[in-house]
Amino acid sequence: QVQLQESGPGLVKPSETLSLTCTVSGDSVNSDKSYWHWIRQPPGKGLEWIGYIFYSGNTTYNPSLMSRVTMSLDTSKNQFSLKMTSVTAADTAVYYCTRRLRIAARTFDSWGQGTLVTVSS
């Protein structure tokens, strides 16, 4: 069974960079069978897709965030990461890492528990 766990600072100052890591067990980030995604949810609000990374290093980002987002893999630790620059209070949210199998019919079937990141001075 796949398990994902987010980690990173819970508090980030405005204009600084948010950095989160997702540790995967039960699957490999180096597999061509899965895409690795980040999704966020501001407190009390809806879900926003941020982007994904594939084992090859290929990425696709939400155009609304593309200029500030970078994703990467660490295959030695079976992790993938998110960096978001120039954060503001609007980036305060619970950040989830998720998996999508490389099967057209499938979507986000495994989620981390989520980590709250607050942007505040």
Next chain:
Amino acid sequence: DVQMTQSPSTLSAFVGDRVTITCRASQGISTYVAWYQQHPGKAPKLLIYKASNLERGVPSRFSGSGFGTEFTLTISSLQPDDFATYWCQQYVIYPVTFGGGTKVEIK
């Protein structure tokens, strides 16, 4: 982007009621719709994928239907654990987008 319009935003019901939630896409998306359940403080849980396919382990009282732009999630007999927020999602094209959510409350 494909806009997903979900209704109602809030729904009050009794245990045992049959409830239906609707999602409308701003353009045709075939059957590339999923439904999720989210309890407070928890991650979303996949219930239905490809419009009508029940995820493994999800009770059969949940069902989905639809094609193109109109989709529904039905709970045939509401149980206490079903009081939660439900989200639809399209995944035919990136960026993946979600509906605004439906909170199912106890009446």
